[in-house]
Amino acid sequence: MNSPRSTNAQRTSHLLGIEGLERSFVEAIFSLAKEHKRAVANGKSRAPLTGRVVANLFFEDSTRTRTSFEIAAKMMGAEVLNWTATGSSVSKGETLLDTARNVDAIGPAAMVVRHGSSGAAQLISRYVRCSVINAGDGAHEHPSQALLDAFTLLERLGSLDGKRVVIAGDILHSRVARSNIHCLRLLGAEVLVSGPPTLIPVGIEALGCRVAREFPAAVELADAVMMLRVQVERQTELAFPSAQEYAAHWGLTAALASRMKPGAVVLHPGPINRGVELSSEVADGARSTILDQVSNGVAIRMAILETFAW
């Protein structure tokens, strides 16, 4: 029988990160996503994954990304296996590789992995037959997020060539920042990062971006500003003294947003800390792409699954 499963054994392609992808590949994902988005809007989505299983392996809490992948898989006809760290063998001390190999043995076409350790998806990919799609590994990469962010920006700005994007906040711990730097650079944008110096990792310039010392000045010249979530729960590392002081220096207030270029947009991967990195006026204002990002997320993940889950 020539089932998809029997071809899985030979499959080796995974989506582990944006780093190393070709521009043409990313653009192909975008055109697939555009197609899916239009089809869904017209109520005519295809079901190319009928009869296949997509396994969600989430070792870290994530409602947004997990449900987005789940909806994307279901809209294309796939069965979804949800495997979370709580209530599974993980809480009984099973190793990451044992869990991954067991799920792989069930026979999914793809495994969507979220894990708190950088490199976790890559580690798994060396031991399983199915495709591995990285849904966020530690502070390393979150490729589907970067793709949906760029897709959203392309909708708003037309092109990214020569556009200037500022990514602001906790760059040190952010996989969203790293994937976005790679993706935006690939698509021709200029990328600046800004935030408390304690949260700007040493050598970030090697990824092809610049560090903007003055956040307000960078915002005024940007075509897009991507605000990262401040990890208030990471206050133990004492990277900055208080949420108030953070908001005063690296928060995007309505006053600052009013000085942005006409047509410039504001992104946020969510969930937002209203009043810390982003004021409510900006989050809900005309420049905000936040809800577009969420709906585009489904289309992008449909494109990713169609490309990798077979």
Add this chain to the structure above:
Amino acid sequence: MVRPLLITGGRVIDPHNRLDGVRDVLLSEGRVAEISEKPLPKDGCSVLQAHDRWVLPGLIDLHVHLREPGDEGKETILSGSRAAVAGGFTAVVAMPNTRIVNDSRLVTQFILSRARQANLCQIFPAGAISKGLKGEEMAEIGELAAAGCVCVTDDGRPVMNAGLLRRVLRYAQAFDLPVMLHEEDLSLAGKGSMTEGPRATRLGLLPIPASAEVAMVARDLTIAEETGGRVHLAHLSCEGSVRLVREAKRRGVKVTAEATPHHFTLTDAAVEGYQTHAKMNPPLRQPADVKAIRDGLADGTIDAIATDHAPHGPLEKEVEFDRSENGVVGLETALPLTLELVQQGILTKERAVELLTIGPARALGLPGGHLAIGAPANVTVVNPDAKHTVDATQFFSKSRNTPFHGRAVNGQVTHTIVGGRLVFEEGQVQEGAE
């Protein structure tokens, strides 16, 4: 009784006695009995033909983790001894951070009794600085010295409490015991898992800055200078540390230092792909640091090459990088990796041999390290030209965690002699019933 052993026709390299030439070496009753330019009579002797071989004083490793007592699945004193003699080491210093910590006379005696049973290489125990390695109360250092410990160290952990270290550096002088230090300021290292720099940033791994080591080296050299205590700095990895040690030695501070083959061979590039076999503490550093370590080895700032042999199993290494244990096994790869520095012109062969023999012996005041008449009959015979490929599956160690598997190297230990007895010969360990 072991028959006298005649090593004939080999090139004897004994830096301590400024000897480099073809000699016959006669070992008898556990001592070097004769060294001669003219061939010695073979009557009544076992004979080891050593033409085209290097005949070296037995290699000494100041820094190994033998895991026994407590973690015998990773290594035992016996398996670690086999790995040692297979790597050409005739003596090793066993770190005290076993699961059952060597902070008492009882544990020291246990280690020594196991070492006698293994009867392969010499094992010199290192005792703990603090009870339970907790960094709080001083261990019974006098008892440890009396039981046979050759130094004290909390290796694996720093002595974060500077006041405790100062007291230890003064107290240990009563027993003339060197204090070996693992230099790491935990508040600077934080939760980091690789060295700070562009690669850690790209891989999204939390960084360990060089200051985590260098600031502690500065602190401890200051305390050593003030107290007159003897410090031995373990596994230096940073350019800044080498510079501080060089300056301190010039001022007459009683400091010695060691560096590992992985720190003088690899940079943080080896971590690429989240390779847990390249995760160690201190972490692999930047090219400038590797160069500084090599310079320090060459100019005498660093006294010894030590392996920091740290066996771990797949359960500790086939895991997420940030959750992986630190460390690599090193006993069976140290010699060829050292010889790479000779082939690259960084070390003379005399200096390379010195760093594996008399250098470590002097640093901790151990016997041996040279081949004068009357010295212990510990000898390592090397085929310097043997090309081979590191194959971790063939290690005598119980563990295989090495980043050097598959590396093409030159130079192979062919014979290891401890106390006049052949304990390793052409790939086979000669188990030590006597």
